Amino acid sequence: MTETPARTEIGDQAAYAAAVQTAVAAAAAYYGEGDSSLDDDAYDRLVRGIAAYEREHPEHVLPDSPTGKVAGGAVIGDVPHTVPMLSLDNVFSAEGLLNWAAGLERRLGRPVGVWSVEPKLDGLAISARYRDGRLVRLVTRGDGAAGEDVSHGIGMIVGLPERLAEPVTVELRGEVLMTRDQFEAANAARTGAGHPAFANPRSAAAGSLRARDREYQVEMTFFAYGALPLDGPDAGPGTAPDGTPGDLPALLRELPHSEIMAMIARWGARTSAATPVGGVTCTDPAALQEHVERIAGLRADLEFGIDGIVIKADRAADQAEAGNSSRAPRWAIAYKLPATEKITRLVGVEWNVGRTGIVAPRAVLEPVEVDGSVITYATLHNAGDIARRDLRIGDHVTVYKAGDVIPRVEAPVVHLRTGGETAIPIPDVCPRCGGEIDDSQKRWRCSQGRACHAIASVRYAVGRDQLDIEGLGENRIDQLVQAGLITDFADLFTLERAPLLELERMGETSTDNLLAAIEAAKAKPLNKVFCALGVRGTGRSMSRRIARHFATMDAIRAADAEAFQEVDGIGPEKAPVLVAEIAELAPLIDKLVAAGVNMTEPGATGPAERAEAPGEGDAGTGSDTGQGPLAGMSVVVTGAMSGPLADLSRNEMNELIERAGGRASSSVSARTALLVAGEKAGSKRAKAEKLGVEIATPEEFATRVADFL
Numbered sequence: 001m002t003e004t005p006a007r008t009e010i011g012d013q014a015a016y017a018a019a020v021q022t023a024v025a026a027a028a029a030y031y032g033e034g035d036s037s038l039d040d041d042a043y044d045r046l047v048r049g050i051a052a053y054e055r056e057h058p059e060h061v062l063p064d065s066p067t068g069k070v071a072g073g074a075v076i077g078d079v080p081h082t083v084p085m086l087s088l089d090n091v092f093s094a095e096g097l098l099n100w101a102a103g104l105e106r107r108l109g110r111p112v113g114v115w116s117v118e119p120k121l122d123g124l125a126i127s128a129r130y131r132d133g134r135l136v137r138l139v140t141r142g143d144g145a146a147g148e149d150v151s152h153g154i155g156m157i158v159g160l161p162e163r164l165a166e167p168v169t170v171e172l173r174g175e176v177l178m179t180r181d182q183f184e185a186a187n188a189a190r191t192g193a194g195h196p197a198f199a200n201p202r203s204a205a206a207g208s209l210r211a212r213d214r215e216y217q218v219e220m221t222f223f224a225y226g227a228l229p230l231d232g233p234d235a236g237p238g239t240a241p242d243g244t245p246g247d248l249p250a251l252l253r254e255l256p257h258s259e260i261m262a263m264i265a266r267w268g269a270r271t272s273a274a275t276p277v278g279g280v281t282c283t284d285p286a287a288l289q290e291h292v293e294r295i296a297g298l299r300a301d302l303e304f305g306i307d308g309i310v311i312k313a314d315r316a317a318d319q320a321e322a323g324n325s326s327r328a329p330r331w332a333i334a335y336k337l338p339a340t341e342k343i344t345r346l347v348g349v350e351w352n353v354g355r356t357g358i359v360a361p362r363a364v365l366e367p368v369e370v371d372g373s374v375i376t377y378a379t380l381h382n383a384g385d386i387a388r389r390d391l392r393i394g395d396h397v398t399v400y401k402a403g404d405v406i407p408r409v410e411a412p413v414v415h416l417r418t419g420g421e422t423a424i425p426i427p428d429v430c431p432r433c434g435g436e437i438d439d440s441q442k443r444w445r446c447s448q449g450r451a452c453h454a455i456a457s458v459r460y461a462v463g464r465d466q467l468d469i470e471g472l473g474e475n476r477i478d479q480l481v482q483a484g485l486i487t488d489f490a491d492l493f494t495l496e497r498a499p500l501l502e503l504e505r506m507g508e509t510s511t512d513n514l515l516a517a518i519e520a521a522k523a524k525p526l527n528k529v530f531c532a533l534g535v536r537g538t539g540r541s542m543s544r545r546i547a548r549h550f551a552t553m554d555a556i557r558a559a560d561a562e563a564f565q566e567v568d569g570i571g572p573e574k575a576p577v578l579v580a581e582i583a584e585l586a587p588l589i590d591k592l593v594a595a596g597v598n599m600t601e602p603g604a605t606g607p608a609e610r611a612e613a614p615g616e617g618d619a620g621t622g623s624d625t626g627q628g629p630l631a632g633m634s635v636v637v638t639g640a641m642s643g644p645l646a647d648l649s650r651n652e653m654n655e656l657i658e659r660a661g662g663r664a665s666s667s668v669s670a671r672t673a674l675l676v677a678g679e680k681a682g683s684k685r686a687k688a689e690k691l692g693v694e695i696a697t698p699e700e701f702a703t704r705v706a707d708f709l
């Protein structure tokens with residue numbers, strides 16, 4: 001998060017005029033049917049570009065410009081608001097937040113007594129008008145001065161009761177949104193009725209709220225974030241609710257925001273208090289950031305979207321004195337969080353088979369950065385899901401990711417279709433073993449079940465780069481597995497002649513040739529045997545490196561994650577995965593050992609021998625490359641160093657890398673083994689992520705090269 005977020009560069013007046021037109025059209029779609037062609041990041045970049053151009057060329061400002069207007073000036077309404085429904089100004093960092101708080105206190109000439117912190121719900125603003133406790137009218141925000149009547153939505157919105165617990169006359173303001181479940185249900189109903197899917201929960205809420213006649217039912221959710229006297233700011237007494245002391249309009253003018261929120265909840269309307277991120281108050285602006293981070297940390301687990309955190313001066317007097325600009329209140333600010341949703345293209349679909357035979361599709365995307373990481377793959381649940389959402393190759397799709405959740409494709413952006421999109425190929429046989437697919441359930445399975453894995457893993461093990469056993473073609477392997485003669489490739493080494501001869505198409509000669517080829521494979525070097533195990537992430541060359549480093553299978557099995565990291569190209573993320581997988585393969589390896597398969601690498605000395613004979617190339621000095629924790633690794637450094645490395649210049653970092661046995665390089669490529677990425681790492685980090693290069697923080701890296709610091 002930076003204080004000056006990216007913006008679209010606008011070079012001249014013509015480009016400016018075009019940008020204004022694009023933004024107005026996008027905002028009209030966004031606040032209207034919800035079907036904008038831009039994702040929020042792209043829209044915000046464009047508007048920031050427009051604003052920057054206008055600062056340079058005030059004489060070119062067009063009246064249509066979205067800057068400084070509620071809803072970008074793109075919507076109008078015919079139901080006037082008694083008090084304008086405004087937008088919020090933004091900050092993007094801890095520093096920005098503190099500056100804003102300090103600015104507000106300067107304006108007031110005193111500290112803000114109490115701050116409230118609450119989630120910024122990602123839906124659309126609504127005014128809900130209650131008279132004597134009955135919900136009588138729903139109005140959208142519109143241009144802030146007047147909105148559109150959407151009272152037909154009454155009854156479809158959870159959290160917005162048709163009758164409150166008290167007979168109050170009041171206007172509730174809040175956000176209407178769809179939870180993840182409501183979104184899925186709405187899309188199922190909508191596509192079921194033959195309409196294109198909504199692209200995301202926000203547009204689904206916007207589109208559903210405005211649609212009058214709909215042949216299917218949808219449900220939405222309301223969260224209140226404020227209350228006003230219904231009959232305007234100067235409404236007198238006479239609307240006092242039973243059970244609430246005094247006169248309600250006066251109370252709403254005098255009570256702090258946090259108490260008004262508690263009162264709304266008591267009346268029975270939903271507030272964020274019903275969620276894990278309910279509003280809190282604090283008195284010290286320095287504590288605000290902690291609350292911001294707490295809410296941001298819970299974001300991925302919420303069942304609804306938030307796009308930021310709203311910080312407000314809690315006290316009515318502070319709010320009244322600070323007042324509003326034409327677009328936003330001065331007593332509140334939105335701390336924006338990075339977008340969790342982007343629009344990108346679906347370039348392909350891969351079908352993978354899990355260990356138990358589940359056949360599942362995976363979307364291949366045009367790489368896109370979402371919430372701080374570059375995404376190229378996303379889950380697509382199953383074939384039925386693809387059909388239901390009518391996804392096509394070449395579609396623009398909305399992709400969602402937050403925190404550690406697995407990225408997923410939400411929906412196609414149907415109005416961006418060009419006609420060149422093509423159907424997603426659906427496999428008719430198992431993509432791993434070629435067996436039949438059992439499609440009787442939602443989740444497809446290979447009819448071979450776990451044998452699918454056996455067939456595929458034996459095929460891999462006897463391949464040319466592994467055990468290279470001639471005479472074991474795919475059909476032969478299938479036959480052996482089907483006949484129950486083998487369940488894994490270790491069983492090959494104990495095959496007997498008689499049962500083989502009973503198999504179809506197995507004569508004496510081919511049987512003897514096969515047995516001889518299998519016998520010969522027992523003498524393969526460790527690197528081939530290890531490669532045959534099919535441990536994830538260990539292809540030919542990695543298997544060679546592991547075998548050379550450890551020299552024996554025993555040493556490999558005894559190695560912990562730390563020991564694995566001494567192997568060129570194995571980092572702190574991969575090492576524990578390797579250890580776990582090798583442990584899981586213990587029964588298979590035991591079988592291989594028992595069958596007499598070679599378990600040593602010719603010519604290699606293991607770590608134990610090296611430790612006993614430290615004479616040649618003592619790692620402690622690390623003077624010659626090829627020794628030390630970074631042996632043979634090409635390492636790139638980017639961003640600001642921190643922790644124990646904070647004071648090192650780039651040059652000193654490079655020297656450190658070389659002392660530890662590595663090669664320092666300035667650009668990330670497929671050959672890069674490690675990227676040390678500090679704060680403010682930019683394009684190098686993105687590139688490394690795209691290439692799957694291992695990334696370490698300065699602190700992690702310092703631990704790794706501690707002996708050389």
Ligand SMILES: NC(=O)c1ccc[n+]([C@@H]2O[C@H](COP(=O)([O-])OP(=O)(O)OC[C@H]3O[C@@H](n4cnc5c(N)ncnc54)[C@H](O)[C@@H]3O)[C@@H](O)[C@H]2O)c1
Pocket residue numbers: 026027030031036037038039040041043044070071072086087088118119120121122123124125126141174175225310334
């Ligand atoms: N994709 C597009 O084409 C497109 C077009 C226009 C706008 N947008 C998006 O909409 C944003 C601007 O929209 P905006 O002007 O509605 O402002 P906003 O959504 O950034 O902030 C103001 C709104 O926040 C809402 N809100 C949520 N929680 C709140 C809380 N706790 N307290 C007070 N208000 C709360 C209210 O509805 C309020 O009107 C842009 O940043 C952009 O990302 C996207």
Ligand SMILES: [Zn+2]
Pocket residue numbers: 353430431432433434435446447448449452453
């Ligand atoms: Zn299969």
